[in-house]
Amino acid sequence: SQTIHQWPATLVQPVGSPLSLECTVEGTSNPNLYWYRQAAGRGLQLLFYSVGIGQISSEVPQNLSASRPQDRQFILSSKKLLLSDSGFYLCAWRGKPGQGEEKLFFGSGTQLSVL
């Protein structure tokens, strides 16, 4: 069965420090991968998505970047965190169209607090 791992679960970082959140998927190959952010009291905002290794699309201009060095690994990064980067970050995966996997599966999330 497919599983998705995301870590760390919580993170407290000072303003200006770097960030690296990692997400890995097991049990599937060539998934579409996504990073979402959930700000307090708001819905999810899609930040990045990737359809393959090295292929990253950004949905909103921001202080963050994403990379996909391996098929089932997706990394969210920042060189210098801002206060506004605080939030709950969720990684998700989905199968390719036509594979019958329309559902989006989420990791357990990372609560990031920038102080």
Next chain:
Amino acid sequence: GEDVEQSLFLSVREGDSSVINCTYTDSSSTYLYWYKQEPGAGLQLLTYIFSNMDMKQDQRLTVLLNKKDKHLSLRIADTQTGDSAIYFCAESLDGSARQLTFGSGTQLTVLP
């Protein structure tokens, strides 16, 4: 652009039915979803419905879709304390996650 709206809070007594409502603006939506988020956890897909369906039932969950009014509801029968969570409505134009728009979530509190 697309917009999905939900009320922020709902409280029910244990054993009662819960009904969480959602409205969306884009009549082109083809897939409508309900996700559950428990404290400190990621989102879990509960159920989804295609726009050509009016109702879908899955054990204690019933999803009703009124396409004319662009209204989606999730009914939880015999609500339990373990059902306390945030419930997100989401819609997608084409089933792709890129086109997925989430509501702000409804905090369901189940009282003993």
